[in-house]
Amino acid sequence: xxxxxxxxxxxxxxxxxxxxxxxxxxxxxxxIASEIDTTSIPFFITTSSKKxxxxxxxxxxxxxxxxxxxxxxxxxxxxxxxxxxxxxxIKENLNKIHLxxxxxVILIETLSDEITEKVKQLDTFKMIIxxxxxxxxxxxIMNASNVRRIGSVNHKKKGVFLFNYFSAENRAQNxxxxxxxxxxFEKETALNNSTLMLPKEKNQxxxxxxxxxxxxxxxxxxxxxxxxxFKNYVLDNFYVNNxxxxxxxxxxx
Numbered sequence: 166x167x168x169x170x171x172x173x174x175x176x177x178x179x180x181x182x183x184x185x186x187x188x189x190x191x192x193x194x195x196x197i198a199s200e201i202d203t204t205s206i207p208f209f210i211t212t213s214s215k216k217x218x219x220x221x222x223x224x225x226x227x228x229x230x231x232x233x234x235x236x237x238x239x240x241x242x243x244x245x246x247x248x249x250x251x252x253x254x255i256k257e258n259l260n261k262i263h264l265x266x267x268x269x270v271i272l273i274e275t276l277s278d279e280i281t282e283k284v285k286q287l288d289t290f291k292m293i294i295x296x297x298x299x300x301x302x303x304x305x306i307m308n309a310s311n312v313r314r315i316g317s318v319n320h321k322k323k324g325v326f327l328f329n330y331f332s333a334e335n336r337a338q339n340x341x342x343x344x345x346x347x348x349x350f351e352k353e354t355a356l357n358n359s360t361l362m363l364p365k366e367k368n369q370x371x372x373x374x375x376x377x378x379x380x381x382x383x384x385x386x387x388x389x390x391x392x393x394x395f396k397n398y399v400l401d402n403f404y405v406n407n408x409x410x411x412x413x414x415x416x417x418x
Contacts, residue, residue: 172341173405179398184347190311192237192274193281194362196374197294198267198328199301207247209268216269219300220418222293223271229289235280236273240320242328242415244268246382249389252400252409255332263370265330265411267305269297272320272376278365281308305370309362312340315347316358318378325382326415329375333408336363336372342406343373346399353388353395354379372408382414 201216202209220241227239244267255262271293275281284290297304318326333339343361350356359377379385389395403409 171338172345173402174345175401175405176397179394181348181352181398184344184351185315186344187314187316189314190317190360192276192311193278194307194309194311195271195273195275195281195284196307196309196328196362197271197273197297197304198265198307199269199297199304200266201301202268203266203302204268209244209246212243215300219296220269222296226289226293227271230273230284230287233280233284233287235276236284237276238272238274238320240272240274241418242270242272242326243418244270244413244415245325246386246414248386248412248414249395250329250400250410250412252411253404254407254409255411256409258332258409262332262409263303263305265371265413266303267328267330267413269301270328270415271297278308307362307369307371307374308365309374310365311360312363312373313344313361314359315351315356315377318358318360318376320378320417322378323417325379325385326417327375327377327379327385327412328415329410329412330371331373331375331408331410333372333406335407338406339372339408342402342408343375346402349394349398350377353392354385385414 202213362374
């Protein structure tokens with residue numbers, strides 16, 4: 166084991182090209198994640214009537230938010246699968262890390278922090294938060310900026326969407342190891358987009374949240390399940406750098 170740019174690197178014989186990054190977005194994000202339909206298996210098979218009603222109402226109320234100048238996009242996601250990638254670091258620190266089971270996510274993108282604050286003051290936004298908190302057993306709201314980007318995530322096209330919830334002892338270390346391992350996803354899963362979100366507030370539930378998209382499940386799941394390099398190159402380097410991930414796959418709704 167050696168250190169490289171403050172990283173602890175293991176399995177150095179597995180070499181992947183450095184991730185291809187482009188300039189980050191200047192957008193501001195509100196990420197609203199909620200746990201409604203609990204599951205003991207890694208699949209979200211059924212949708213309860215209360216979640217269906219919440220989704221319908223949130224979509225209706227969001228139309229008022231979309232009218233605000235500077236609101237770029239509001240997207241809605243329903244969880245489908247918890248894929249391989251749950252970190253050993255998470256398992257060892259469950260006493261201080263929330264186990265992510267977010268089955269309904271709303272992502273709001275605006276032009277600036279000022280627009281985001283304007284959105285948060287709207288009665289319709291407050292209504293959405295109130296209803297989410299009423300229906301969900303747990304919810305999490307994060308204001309974030311884009312800190313790294315492979316490419317923009319297309320929400321207009323159906324596909325398989327990832328929100329990956331990272332926990333780390335050091336956020337800077339988290340960002341560096343994300344960069345170090347992201348090249349694996351480019352090569353092994355043909356990933357060509359990713360918007361890495363950094364919470365604006367300190368002491369947030371998660372250190373960073375990665376968001377990206379593939380066309381089909383076959384583009385990502387076989388690599389996570391069958392390629393040993395996923396564990397040896399990605400997960401093992403997460404672990405030795407004191408961080409772990411909780412990935413959840415979604416469909417846009």
